[in-house]
Amino acid sequence: MDIKNVCVIGAGIMGSGIAQLLATHGINVNLVDVSDDILRKVKEVIDKNLQKFYVDKNKISKEEAERILNRINLLVNKDEAIKDAQMVIEAVFEDMELKQNLFADLDAQCEKDVILASNTSSLRITDMATKSINQERIIGIHFFNPAPVMKLIELIKGKKTSDEIVEKSKKFSESLDKTVVTVNDTPGFVTTRLIYVLCNEAINLLAQGIASAEDIDTACKLAFNFPIGPLELSDLVGNDIYDHIGLYLEKELGNNYQPSPLLRKMAREGLLGRKSGKGFYEY
Numbered sequence: 458m459d460i461k462n463v464c465v466i467g468a469g470i471m472g473s474g475i476a477q478l479l480a481t482h483g484i485n486v487n488l489v490d491v492s493d494d495i496l497r498k499v500k501e502v503i504d505k506n507l508q509k510f511y512v513d514k515n516k517i518s519k520e521e522a523e524r525i526l527n528r529i530n531l532l533v534n535k536d537e538a539i540k541d542a543q544m545v546i547e548a549v550f551e552d553m554e555l556k557q558n559l560f561a562d563l564d565a566q567c568e569k570d571v572i573l574a575s576n577t578s579s580l581r582i583t584d585m586a587t588k589s590i591n592q593e594r595i596i597g598i599h600f601f602n603p604a605p606v607m608k609l610i611e612l613i614k615g616k617k618t619s620d621e622i623v624e625k626s627k628k629f630s631e632s633l634d635k636t637v638v639t640v641n642d643t644p645g646f647v648t649t650r651l652i653y654v655l656c657n658e659a660i661n662l663l664a665q666g667i668a669s670a671e672d673i674d675t676a677c678k679l680a681f682n683f684p685i686g687p688l689e690l691s692d693l694v695g696n697d698i699y700d701h702i703g704l705y706l707e708k709e710l711g712n713n714y715q716p717s718p719l720l721r722k723m724a725r726e727g728l729l730g731r732k733s734g735k736g737f738y739e740y
């Protein structure tokens with residue numbers, strides 16, 4: 458099955474990046490969010506990104522950028538947006554109940570051969586599918602930020618996800634020029650679990666006065682050849698996001714994953730990192 462029409466639900470950082478990536482690969486995208494205002498702004502951002510990173514660098518022509526943009530249709534009406542979709546990818550807020558209800562609704566409305574995918578970065582796919590009848594077609598397709606640039610896609614096979622859906626999703630992901638890893642379902646999967654533990658431990662080291670933020674980040678960058686240090690990364694992702702992930706992993710996997718008291722405090726006090734102007738560093 459050649460996937461040519463995809464509906465992306467949630468046009469935030471990830472949904473808009475995924476829409477841009479898919480449209481660049483010739484796929485028609487129906488991009489859904491809760492208001493026309495959000496969608497209009499998102500299209501402007503995608504337009505600017507195409508110009509800045511592709512047209513200005515002579516990677517694609519102005520006409521090609523226009524064609525890419527024209528493949529993205531903006532819709533507030535989800536029921537309309539999913540009509541011809543062969544795959545639906547949700548990138549709404551990281552909230553289990555919201556995603557469970559969304560999948561139940563999509564499962565009830567979409568034809569049986571439509572793949573239903575979540576871009577969650579931590580929530581168990583199996584749990585997300587519990588309110589749906591056809592749970593075999595629900596899968597995690599975890600893109601990374603920025604979706605048009607990052608090379609990896611982590612596919613998450615829920616307990617009931619069929620091998621056929623995994624195979625189709627893998628082929629689809631590879632057609633986007635991504636490298637695919639397939640993992641079994643567990644909170645945080647491989648990537649989020651590992652990076653959370655590293656960042657959280659770096660925050661513990663800072664809180665215990667072992668080293669300064671700069672020295673912790675420099676140590677990791679030069680010792681391990683990381684492009685960015687764990688505290689810089691936590692500021693980039695958002696300290697509230699790692700706090701949220703930590704609480705979920707702790708609840709599901711045990712005390713080893715308890716967020717550092719300093720991380721909890723920073724999230725509580727709005728020291729979120731780049732998006733709030735201050736975190737472990739000032740911006």
Ligand SMILES: NC(=O)c1ccc[n+]([C@@H]2O[C@H](COP(=O)([O-])OP(=O)(O)OC[C@H]3O[C@@H](n4cnc5c(N)ncnc54)[C@H](O)[C@@H]3O)[C@@H](O)[C@H]2O)c1
Pocket residue numbers: 466467468469470471472489490491495547548549550551552576577578579599600601602694
């Ligand atoms: N930000 C990242 O680096 C990153 C990376 C990988 C995966 N993820 C995952 O992607 C998902 C989205 O994250 P994000 O950072 O793009 O969030 P975001 O807050 O930037 O965007 C979420 C969007 O979803 C919209 N939305 C919420 N409920 C909706 C609904 N019922 N119908 C339609 N739209 C709805 C919101 O209006 C918002 O625009 C989350 O599950 C997150 O865990 C995030």
